[in-house]
Amino acid sequence: MTSTAPHQSILDKPFVLDLFAGPGGLDVAGRALGIPSLGIEWDKSACLTRYAAGLETLHADVSAIRKESFEALPPEINVLAGGPPCQTYSVAGKGAGRKALEEVKEFIKRLMAGDPDEEIDKELKNLSDPRTALVLEPLRYAIQATRSPNRGHRPYDVIVLEQVPAVEALWVRYAEVLQEIGLPDGTKYKVVVDVLDTESYGVPQTRSRAVLIARREGLGEPSLPKPTHRAYEAKEWNRRNGDSTVPAAQPTLCEATVPVPRQRPVDGDDLEHWTSMGDALSEPVGTHPGRRTPFLVRSNYGSSGNPGRRGVRTDRQPATTVTGRISRFVVFEPVGDHHPDIVREGRRFSMNEAGMLQSFPPDYPWSGTAKAQQVGNAVPPLFGAHLLSAALGLPAPAPEVMREPWVPATEEQRAKLRSEGCGSAGDCTARCPRPE
Structure with missing residues (x-):
């Protein structure tokens, strides 16, 4: 490459x-x-x-x-x-x-x-x-x-x-x-x-x-x-989409099911919109099957000291800081097409997906223990x-x-x-x- x-x-x-x-x-x-x-x-x-x-x-x-x-x-x-x-x-x-x-x-x-x-x-x-x-x-x-x-x-x-x-x-x-x-x-x-x-x-x-x-x-x-x-701003996201830090017992996918338009450049800049988890994981590539279904991720870790950068995020947001606890991040997916607000715990991130959230190429050969x-x-x-x-x-x-x-x-x-x-x-x- x-x-x-x-x-x-x-x-x-x-x-x-x-x-x-x-x-x-x-x-x-x-x-x-x-x-x-x-x-x-x-x-x-x-x-x-x-x-x-x-x-x-x-x-x-x-x-x-x-x-x-x-x-x-x-x-x-x-x-x-x-x-x-x-x-x-x-x-x-x-x-x-x-x-x-x-x-x-x-x-x-x-x-x-x-x-x-x-x-x-x-x-x-x-x-x-x-x-x-x-x-x-x-x-x-x-x-x-x-x-x-x-x-x-x-x-x-x-x-x-x-x-x-x-x-x-x-x-x-x-x-x-x-x-x-x-x-x-x-x-x-x-x-x-x-x-x-x-x-x-x-x-x-x-x-x-x-x-x-x-x-x-x-x-x-x-x-x-x-x-x-463009940098991710939690306050700006919450203002446009509602508070994303939902109770752990009852997460919702309302905001995840509504497409988020790409932000237009502001003040003359030509910066791209930040890359979301969905942008990184939705399409199949290599052995990665793709995650086309909207999802939520719950994590209390990896905030870089800023509480606004952690909590519950949708697939339209970037991941919180990927740490050694990435395998513990809980992923929620909708129960069915007719009830997008009702979710259940889905499959957690594979090591391949966790690496992709770190911007490693798909199919990077994670080996040994403590992956x-x-x-x-x-x-x-x-x-x-x-x-x-x-x-x-x-x-x-x-x-x-x-x-x-x-x-x-x-x-x-x-x-x-x-x-x-x-x-x-x-x-x-x-x-x-x-x-x-």
């Missing part, structure tokens, strides 16, 4: 290193844009999905690769990307990361000053949740690149990061030090930071992400991707493609590139990828991370 737009990147040959790569959201985005990538992922099941999808992968701990195997990474990598684990910063978690923001900011300052890694690692162990420190890894990789003989001490040209909105303050701190202080070798970057809504880029889901795009000085001013679709968690943790590929396009100066991707059924890797290809990623064609080896 490739974008239909002509490719003229600011880099001659972009090559992405995807930290915390998960099941492949950013790598699928890169594939759509014709950009090669290498992902580093700790979770075994996510790696199995990646192998099945045909994605270059190292089954490894990001921190361990930086400390022990950095020189083995391809020296031609020039784009650093990733979304560090968000659990300690997410509003759905206990908030260890949010409480430690000031401490983490101080560690950023010290890293840029060139403080010894051993000293910083020792103090990071005092954080209440070790996952909080993972948000520092992209910066530590950027610094390590300038110290790498294998790379000729060459810094990364472009950095692309995304996380939950609570991490915006850290990305702002990243931006300050990258622009004003520079890496320990003196390399500086031009940086933009903001919180973006994924439905504004055609993803059939409301999901807010703090993003950072940086370009090394001399490569031009970076910019955020321009929205292609719903893999889906929920992933970067939406269409959103990722917009981030990479903006970072590299490429035209915005067409949504159609994510709607073609994914062709999985052959058994021979999977064995080769696993041999490279785990050290054996058939199983994990001692070099793979231990589950504990």
Whole structure:
């Protein structure tokens, strides 16, 4: 799958290193844009999905690769990307990361000053949740690149990061030090930071992400991707269609049975209407049979901290944030044509459908265990493609590139990828991370 737009990147040959790569959201985005990538992922099941999808992968701990195997990474990598684990910063978690923001900011300052890694690692162990420190890894990789003989001490040209909105303050701190202080070798970057809504880029889901795009000085001013679709506004929807947050015991499909006209551009903009669940799932594609019947989805999860972005939604609205609990979302369908207001519980979303709500291509080969968690943790590929396009100066991707059924890797290809990623064609080896 490739974008239909002509490719003229600011880099001659972009090559992405995807930290915390998960099941492949950013790598699928890169594939759509014709950009090669290498992902580093700790979770075994996510790696199995990646192998099945045909994605270059190292089954490894990001921190361990930086400390022990950095020189083995391809020296031609020039784009650093990733979304560090968000659990300690997410509003759905206990908030260890949010409480430690000031401490983490101080560690950023010290890293840029060139403080010894051993000293910083020792103090990071005092954080209440070790996952909080993972948000520092992209910066530590950027610094390590300038110290790498294998790379000729060459810094990364472009950095692309995304996380939950609570991490915006850290990305702002990243931006300050990258622009004003520079890496320990003196390399500086031009940086933009903001919180973006994924439905504004055609993803059939409301999901807010703090993003950072940086370009090394001399490569031009970076910019955020321009929205292609209108943002979903719960108040506006409710004003036009009635309150969609109906009692759990008696959901109604009244609003779902009334076609919602495409909104016309406002104030001279030419943005498309946001993509609904129905837009994403109604038509058969690949092995997906299609969901032509109107439906409601009930969820109390995935609000990105905004109560107006959760609750009960119809197939004419985007999904709430897809999380690891997507398999628990309850779907209601009408009992019959003559009683559209009377509903019963229908079939829940399949993993294929859950992936499509994340903008993964149909028939993406979800593998291993905890598939719903893999889906929920992933970067939406269409959103990722917009981030990479903006970072590299490429035209915005067409949504159609994510709607073609994914062709999985052959058994021979999977064995080769696993041999490279785990050290054996058939199983994990001692070099793979231990589950504990």
